[in-house]
Amino acid sequence: MNRASRRGLLAALAVALPVLIGLGYSVLASLGFTGPGAAGFEPGRVAAVLREPVVWSGLAWSLWVAAASTAVAAAGAVLVAVLFRGGGRGDRAARLFALLPLPIPHLAAAVAGLLLLGQSGLLSRLLAALGLLSSPSEMPALVYDRAGLGLILTLSWKEFPFLALVAFSVLATRGGRLEEVARTLGATPVAVFRRVTWPLLWRGLLPATVAVFVFVASTYEATAVLAPSDPLALPLLTLERYTDADLSRRGDAFVLVLLGMAVSLLAVAAHEWARSRWDRYEP
Amino acid sequence: MCSRRRPGLLALAAPAIIFALGACRPAERTSAAELARLPWDSVLVRARGTTVTWRMWRGDPSVNAFVDRWVAPRVKERYGITLTAVEGQGPEIVNQLVLEREAKARGSADLVWINGETFGNLRRENLLDGPWAGTLPNARYVDSASPIVRRDFGQDPAGYESPWGRVQFTLIYDSARTPDPPRNVAALGKWILAHPGRFTHDQQFTGVAFLKVLLYALGGGVQQYQGGFDARRYADGSARVFEWLEHHRSAFWRQGKTYPPGVAELHRLFANREVDFSMSYNPNEVVTKVRQGILPTTARPLLLQDGTIANTHFVGIPFNAPHAAGAMVVANFLLSPEAQLEKQRPAVWADGTVLSRDRLPAEWAARFARLAGDPHALSPDSLAKYARPEVSPLYHERLAADWRARVRQGGE
Numbered sequence: 001m002n003r004a005s006r007r008g009l010l011a012a013l014a015v016a017l018p019v020l021i022g023l024g025y026s027v028l029a030s031l032g033f034t035g036p037g038a039a040g041f042e043p044g045r046v047a048a049v050l051r052e053p054v055v056w057s058g059l060a061w062s063l064w065v066a067a068a069s070t071a072v073a074a075a076g077a078v079l080v081a082v083l084f085r086g087g088g089r090g091d092r093a094a095r096l097f098a099l100l101p102l103p104i105p106h107l108a109a110a111v112a113g114l115l116l117l118g119q120s121g122l123l124s125r126l127l128a129a130l131g132l133l134s135s136p137s138e139m140p141a142l143v144y145d146r147a148g149l150g151l152i153l154t155l156s157w158k159e160f161p162f163l164a165l166v167a168f169s170v171l172a173t174r175g176g177r178l179e180e181v182a183r184t185l186g187a188t189p190v191a192v193f194r195r196v197t198w199p200l201l202w203r204g205l206l207p208a209t210v211a212v213f214v215f216v217a218s219t220y221e222a223t224a225v226l227a228p229s230d231p232l233a234l235p236l237l238t239l240e241r242y243t244d245a246d247l248s249r250r251g252d253a254f255v256l257v258l259l260g261m262a263v264s265l266l267a268v269a270a271h272e273w274a275r276s277r278w279d280r281y282e283p
Numbered sequence: 284m285c286s287r288r289r290p291g292l293l294a295l296a297a298p299a300i301i302f303a304l305g306a307c308r309p310a311e312r313t314s315a316a317e318l319a320r321l322p323w324d325s326v327l328v329r330a331r332g333t334t335v336t337w338r339m340w341r342g343d344p345s346v347n348a349f350v351d352r353w354v355a356p357r358v359k360e361r362y363g364i365t366l367t368a369v370e371g372q373g374p375e376i377v378n379q380l381v382l383e384r385e386a387k388a389r390g391s392a393d394l395v396w397i398n399g400e401t402f403g404n405l406r407r408e409n410l411l412d413g414p415w416a417g418t419l420p421n422a423r424y425v426d427s428a429s430p431i432v433r434r435d436f437g438q439d440p441a442g443y444e445s446p447w448g449r450v451q452f453t454l455i456y457d458s459a460r461t462p463d464p465p466r467n468v469a470a471l472g473k474w475i476l477a478h479p480g481r482f483t484h485d486q487q488f489t490g491v492a493f494l495k496v497l498l499y500a501l502g503g504g505v506q507q508y509q510g511g512f513d514a515r516r517y518a519d520g521s522a523r524v525f526e527w528l529e530h531h532r533s534a535f536w537r538q539g540k541t542y543p544p545g546v547a548e549l550h551r552l553f554a555n556r557e558v559d560f561s562m563s564y565n566p567n568e569v570v571t572k573v574r575q576g577i578l579p580t581t582a583r584p585l586l587l588q589d590g591t592i593a594n595t596h597f598v599g600i601p602f603n604a605p606h607a608a609g610a611m612v613v614a615n616f617l618l619s620p621e622a623q624l625e626k627q628r629p630a631v632w633a634d635g636t637v638l639s640r641d642r643l644p645a646e647w648a649a650r651f652a653r654l655a656g657d658p659h660a661l662s663p664d665s666l667a668k669y670a671r672p673e674v675s676p677l678y679h680e681r682l683a684a685d686w687r688a689r690v691r692q693g694g695e
Contacts, residue, residue, distance in 0.1 A: 036381040054692055120555030137480075137557065144541045228541040229486055229691050240687075243374035245400040245680040247408070250378065 023261065029254035037247035049255040057231040059259065065148045065155070065233070066217035072156035073163050074209050078201055081167035082193075085175070095168055102161040110222035113154035117142040144228045151226040155219070159212045163205060170204030171197070203278070210271045214264040234260055315415035315600045315607040319442075323420055329608035331363040337598075337613070338379070339396035340372035342547075345571045345632045353625060358616055364609045373401045373488075380410040380601050390603030393610040398596045399436040400676035402444055405599065412600040412607055414442025419611065421618035426639035431593045436673040437509060444597035447617040448626065449635035451586075451593035451666055452492050455553065455561040455569055459581040467588045468500040468527075475531045481559040483536035486691065489546040489564050491683045492592055495674075497524045498682065500589035505671040512677035521685060528690055542691065554578055560585075564594075566666055567633030570659045574630070584661050586669045593670035595637055620647040629657040635666075 029035030032042035049055060084094035101109065116122050124139030133139060142150040175197060182192045220235045227233045232240070234256060242253035318326050335358075341347055347368070355366040369392065371379060376395050383390060397405065405411045416422060425446060426432045432446055440446075454471075456464045465471040475482045484490040499505045502520030532539035536558050543549045546563065553561035554577060563569070563584070572578040598617065600610045616622055620643055623636040640648040673679075 034385060036378045054688075118555070118557075120552070120557045141537065144537070144543070146540070224544060229544070230541060230693075232691075242378065245374070245404075245676065245683055247377065247404050249684075250374075 026254040026257045029251055030258060032251060035254060036250040038251060045251055046255050049252050054232060058234045058237045061231040062217050062234040065151055066213050069152045069155035069159060069216050070209055070213040073159040073212060074205060076160045077163035077167045080164050081171055085171050098164045099161045101158055106158060106219065107221040109154055109158045110225035113150055114143055114225055117150045143226050146228050148227060151222060154222055154226060155216050163208055163212060166205055166208040167201055170201055174200055206271060210267055214267050217263060218260050312605060313607060315412040315611060318608050318611060319415040319418040326608050326611055327362060330612040333606040333609035334365040334367060335393045335606055335609040335613050336391065337366060337368045337394040338371040338376055338392035339368055341368065341370045349626055349632045354622065358613055362612050364612060366613060377401060377404045381408065383603055390601050390605050392601055393604040393606045394613055395599050395601060396596065397444060397599050398594060399673065400679055402435050403438055403676045406443060410602050411443045412602050412604060415611060416440065416442045416445035419445060419615040419618060421615050424620065424638040424642045426637055430672045431670060432595050432637050434672060435595060435597060437675045440597065444599040445614045445618065446595045446597050446637040448596050449637050450565045451670055452496060452564055452591040453566045453584040453586055455563060455582055456559065456585050457579055457581050458583045461559055464585050468497060472531055475534045479534040480536055483542055483558055484562060485543045485546045485549045487545045489562055491679055492564055493562055494524055494682045494686060495592055496587060497527055499671055501527055505590065505674065508674040508678060512675040517678060517681055521682060525689055550577060566661050570629045570633045570657045573659050583659060586661060586665060588669060590669050590671040592673055594673045624650055627654060629660060
């Protein structure tokens with residue numbers, strides 16, 4: 001190992017240390033050695049928690065919301081990046097507007113979603129005023145709804161500018177020249193998009209997309225504001241157990257934390273695997 | 284080369300490890316239990332110049348204003364104590380103290396706002412300092428004849444917490460929308476069935492309190508649940524609660540398939556006319572929320588005549604509080620007739636007093652009697668008439684857990 005890579009390892013360790021400590025603590029707490037309500041080694045807790053249907057329905061629901069909002073945000077990012085990639089004033093303004101949600105806190109976005117999409121929200125009142133609904137309460141349920149539509153819309157809107165920023169830079173730094181080469185070799189505009197622009201975009205976007213997916217799957221604030229009580233999203237279930245009136249149930253939260261962490265690690269591992277596969281074909 | 288490098292790695296990791304293990308040693312502290320044996324003057328001397336950190340629920344602007352802008356300047360001026368309120372309630376307080384004990388860390392709070400199952404958990408885990416509460420000079424005014432003030436969810440405070448306020452569960456309705464509201468649980472059930480989609484409760488503390496109101500009303504009153512947790516009584520009573528919920532559920536808001544997360548969201552649904560009732564553990568919440576513009580001016584509190592739960596909230600001193608003397612002085616100030624009167628004023632917080640008018644000096648008793656009434660407030664007499672004490676927190680814990688498993692998860 002040379003000096004530089006050893007330094008790199010050190011830096012990585014320094015960054016990873018809090019996570020590793022948290023991981024170790026969660027393992028110990030899951031087994032009953034430590035944490036609120038810990039009563040000594042109880043090996044049965046992990047299995048007992050993992051046998052609860054509410055855990056799996058919560059996990060499935062969180063994964064659905066994460067997958068759907070990441071997909072919508074990524075599709076929006078690609079669309080905006082491709083449509084407004086020029087250097088003209090209109091395109092530059094469009095790109096700037098696309099980034100506006102970036103600095104808005106997640107909690108503020110969630111509350112805005114609630115006030116806009118709720119059955120007594122702005123949208124329902126507007127539709128009622130326009131005569132499209134006979135009363136605001138006829139508005140379909142978009143918040144606290146089982147499909148999580150309000151949450152998905154809010155999170156897509158919030159994550160979209162982050163992915164758009166990545167997409168803009170991918171196209172700006174690598175797109176133009178490669179496309180020009182393809183065109184001079186006689187490719188049609190459709191072929192240029194299919195063979196050059198699109199592969200560049202999705203490969204460039206994939207790491208950021210995985211990051212968004214992992215973040216959304218475990219995000220608490222927006223979920224607490226907009227999610228239904230059944231199924232109960234994994235982050236909400238985790239905090240509910242950690243603050244259960246019954247002290248002996250608080251250890252469950254650490255099992256759920258480990259479960260959430262496993263999902264994130266799987267997503268990252270899947271991405272690394274995919275990347276290593278296509279890297280083999282790259283020159 | 285390697286041997287020269289390795290200490291570098293350790294040096295980098297060491298502060299993090301030391302921090303994680305909480306190696307900062309706690310300073311020598313005098314416990315509240317020891318201070319309680321000293322004359323009050325000497326507690327005052329030890330309290331002077333200290334900073335008291337009060338971990339409390341910070342979710343209500345009127346409560347925060349009372350603590351930050353009324354209590355804090357007075358304890359500073361009179362006792363030289365700097366009072367800082369920080370966020371943290373119920374379960375978070377317990378978790379925080381468990382972690383501080385594990386880490387052998389210096390205590391991060393001197394005073395905690397607690398009651399019910401939080402007090403029960405803290406006592407079970409030996410996380411409270413005491414006994415001390417009975418030795419406060421102002422404890423002599425406390426209405427200890429009242430079962431609601433004397434016990435905390437059926438538990439004996441035993442000097443480990445000092446009362447500072449009293450609340451009672453009420454429904455909230457809109458007198459413009461519902462001029463003739465149901466006044467007992469049976470009538471409420473009929474109303475719900477006749478007005479589908481217009482009633483719900485939240486998933487947290489207030490919602491569980493509503494379930495306990497049902498438990499008392501449908502299970503034959505509060506008396507049989509007193510004297511500790513009884514599994515057979517609970518099974519009987521809760522079966523009736525769940526039967527009632529099952530019968531009415533399809534007429535709940537969103538067919539009872541989803542529930543608002545907390546009481547703040549329930550207030551919002553009520554104010555936005557999505558539902559026709561809200562609820563609160565503070566009968567005067569209507570007063571303050573109308574003043575804040577959150578609830579409509581036609582909102583009114585409603586006592587169910589089957590009886591509604593009343594309870595007292597307390598302050599405790601954690602086992603590792605760095606400044607127990609200061610915390611005792613603040614707790615004593617909170618019990619002063621002056622602070623209790625201010626706290627009860629509708630414009631301030633409208634939180635009920637724990638003092639007995641019979642025990643107060645005549646001049647103060649008169650001032651409590653003259654407390655300006657508010658049209659949104661219930662009279663103390665009707666509140667007292669329907670007040671029922673809390674029962675063991677185990678009833679609360681079990682009802683919450685069973686509701687989550689049997690009702691909330693059965694949403695489909």
